[in-house]
Amino acid sequence: MQRYFCKEKINNQIILYPDDYHHIKNVMRMNIGDLIEVVYNKKVYKCEIKNFDCIEIIEEIKSYDEDIEINLVIPLLKEQKMDFVLQKATELGVSKIIPFYATRSIVSNIKEKEDKKIVRWSRICKEASEQSKRNTIPVITNIKRLNELNIDGVKLVCSTCEKSENLKMFLQSQHKYDKITIVVGPEGGLTMEEELKLNEMGFKSITLGNRIMRVETVPIFILSILNYISME
Amino acid sequence: MQRYFCKEKINNQIILYPDDYHHIKNVMRMNIGDLIEVVYNKKVYKCEIKNFDCIEIIEEIKSYDEDIEINLVIPLLKEQKMDFVLQKATELGVSKIIPFYATRSIVSNIKEKEDKKIVRWSRICKEASEQSKRNTIPVITNIKRLNELNIDGVKLVCSTCEKSENLKMFLQSQHKYDKITIVVGPEGGLTMEEELKLNEMGFKSITLGNRIMRVETVPIFILSILNYISME
Numbered sequence: 470m471q472r473y474f475c476k477e478k479i480n481n482q483i484i485l486y487p488d489d490y491h492h493i494k495n496v497m498r499m500n501i502g503d504l505i506e507v508v509y510n511k512k513v514y515k516c517e518i519k520n521f522d523c524i525e526i527i528e529e530i531k532s533y534d535e536d537i538e539i540n541l542v543i544p545l546l547k548e549q550k551m552d553f554v555l556q557k558a559t560e561l562g563v564s565k566i567i568p569f570y571a572t573r574s575i576v577s578n579i580k581e582k583e584d585k586k587i588v589r590w591s592r593i594c595k596e597a598s599e600q601s602k603r604n605t606i607p608v609i610t611n612i613k614r615l616n617e618l619n620i621d622g623v624k625l626v627c628s629t630c631e632k633s634e635n636l637k638m639f640l641q642s643q644h645k646y647d648k649i650t651i652v653v654g655p656e657g658g659l660t661m662e663e664e665l666k667l668n669e670m671g672f673k674s675i676t677l678g679n680r681i682m683r684v685e686t687v688p689i690f691i692l693s694i695l696n697y698i699s700m701e
Numbered sequence: 702m703q704r705y706f707c708k709e710k711i712n713n714q715i716i717l718y719p720d721d722y723h724h725i726k727n728v729m730r731m732n733i734g735d736l737i738e739v740v741y742n743k744k745v746y747k748c749e750i751k752n753f754d755c756i757e758i759i760e761e762i763k764s765y766d767e768d769i770e771i772n773l774v775i776p777l778l779k780e781q782k783m784d785f786v787l788q789k790a791t792e793l794g795v796s797k798i799i800p801f802y803a804t805r806s807i808v809s810n811i812k813e814k815e816d817k818k819i820v821r822w823s824r825i826c827k828e829a830s831e832q833s834k835r836n837t838i839p840v841i842t843n844i845k846r847l848n849e850l851n852i853d854g855v856k857l858v859c860s861t862c863e864k865s866e867n868l869k870m871f872l873q874s875q876h877k878y879d880k881i882t883i884v885v886g887p888e889g890g891l892t893m894e895e896e897l898k899l900n901e902m903g904f905k906s907i908t909l910g911n912r913i914m915r916v917e918t919v920p921i922f923i924l925s926i927l928n929y930i931s932m933e
Contacts, residue, residue, distance in 0.1 A: 533911050560914050561922070601913045637932040678932050679765045681833045682792050686921070690793070693925035700869040700910050 470515070471497060472506040472599045474606060475524075483507050483516055483524040494521055506530065508604045532604045536699050538564045538648040541688050542618065544571035544655035545579065550685040555590055558607070559597035561692035565608045566594070569615060572663060574655040583612055615666055622648030626667045627687055628674035629658035636691070639675045640698060649695070653687045702747070703729060704738040704831045706838055707756075715739050715748055715756040726753055738762065740836045764836045768931050770796045770880040773920050774850065776803035776887035777811065782917040787822055790839070791829035793924035797840045798822070801847060804895060806887040815844055847898055854880030858899045859919055860906035861890035868923070871907045872930060881927070885919045 471493070477484040485493075485507070493499050499518060507516045507524065513532040516524050541563050543554060551568075558566065568590075570577070579586060590609045598606045623646045625639065652659075652672055659667075668674060682690060703725075709716040717725075717739070725731050731750060739748045739756065745764040748756050773795050775786060790798065800822075802809070811818060822841045830838045855878045857871065884891075884904055891899070900906060914922060 557918055557921075560912065560918055562912065600915070635932050637929060678928060680792065680794065680928065683832070686789055686792055689789075689918070689921050690925040690928070693922040694929045696910060696912065696922070697869060697926045697929065700867050 470504055470506045471499075472508065472513075472602050474508045474595055474599060478509040478526075481526040483509070483514070483526060485524060490521060493518065506602075511604050513604050535562055535564065535603075535605065537646065537695075538622070539692065539695060540565040540567060540620065540648070540650040541692075542567045542569055542613075542650060542652040543688060544569060544574040544653070544684070545576035545612065546574075546655075546685060547576060551590070552593055554685050554688050555593045555607075555609075556597045557689045558692055559594045559603070560601045561689065561696060562603070563607050563688075563692060564605070565610065566590075567610045567618065568612045569618075569652075570612060571655040572660045573657040579612070587611065615663055616670075618650075618652075618667075618670065620650045622646060622650060624650045624652075624670075624672040626652040626659070626664060626672040626674050627654060627677055627691075628664060629654065629676075630661070630664065631674040631676045633676075634674070635676050635678055636694065639673060640694075651688075651691055653684065653691075656684050702736055702738045703731075704740065704745075704834050706740045706827055706831060710741040710758075713758040715741070715746070715758060717756060722753060725750065738834075743836050745836050767794055767796065767835075767837065769878065769927075770854070771924065771927060772797040772799060772852065772880070772882040773924075774799045774801055774845075774882060774884040775920060776801060776806040776885070776916070777808040777844065778806075778887075778916060779808060783822070784825055786917050786920050787825045787839075787841075788829045789921045790924055791826045791835070792833045793921065793928060794835070795839050795920075795924060796837070797842065798826075799842045799850070800844045801850075801884075802844060803887040804892045805889040811844070819843065847895055848902075850882075850884075850902065852882045854878060854882060856882045856884075856902075856904040858884040858891070858896060858904040858906050859886060859909055859923075860896060861886065861908075862893070862896065863906040863908045865908075866906070867908050867910055868926065871905060872926075883920075883923055885916065885923075888916050 473485055473489045475483045475485050501518055503518050505516050507514045513530045514526045515528050515530050516526050519525050541558055545568055587609055594607045705717055705721045707715045707717050733750055735750050737748050739746050745762045746758045747760050747762050748758050751757050777800055819841055826839045
């Protein structure tokens, strides 16, 4: 059943976003009487299309919740790679994406376009959340500088300098945690200065092993592993 | 240092593929005297460009070898997704990619174009191997039907039916292995018939957990986990 995140719920009536009415009617070519899943406030409802202005809740559906909060801090990437990371990270359960200005990032100041970008990125995450049947949409923050990261919980930075402590050693040494934040560097890596600053802020430097991965592969790599660890 | 897989090695002289001479000269704009890394027969050599017809070995470089043989059996995907899987799987250490005709695959008979496709796919794997500094290039076999898979070692199929045994339980129950083969289904999954046939052939059905992933995400997910497990 197709899933949509909705704008509002008034009693047992659902108000969707304008784009989604269009999607239901013209892309999915659904009809009166067809059923959809609607998410509101982390709850999932089976709903019936009474007419294209009126979507009615039939019942609540049991749904699966994220166990831990996973935050990804990623450099600005070229559009296609950024879109890729947002889509895949959403599929794999990321909670929050914090884009940051990295010294060596190819994409630098986009201050003027920031609001537009965030709207675009959020739309990609909403669509990927619907596709992968999540009941939350990852939050995308505004673009930060590293010293603006004010985060608690377990904190990691993917280092190109650190050679001894790897991700596995680190994760195995942790007690149960409910929040983890990972900083990924740009192509060419973080500068020594950036990494030291992060270490001072409590981010532990770890290596991902001997592989040389493209920047956009790293978030997917880490999220896959975090999913594996939480398998029971 | 830029890495290239070479065509031939005669004494201490290296013969590159025609495309790579072009890449060195016109894309990388290298000059006489510049150094490159060249891989021949799983060995890596530091080489000097003496002139554009003559590349000379200076010394062998110590290089990192793949621990286990990982084979991926994947359905035919649309071009962009296929390219994505080939590139990312190469980065993450796949040994062999076996495309197969799945009942529910969107892309079906490409028999006439098969040879051309395999040349194209192999080029993507070669480039990704160079980029990620591997010293082997994944092998791409011709397109198989499921009953043509004749493989030993540990064998898995990513199931959409199996609910109890997950990837983690399975991998933790295994003794050390040096070869693992994973079958990934197309969008919509394998048919019950296909899965049963694979089970008969010794492939164990496992679930990847509760997440709903796009087909192209699955190989990356599994390869990331296999890398994690082999971290020491």
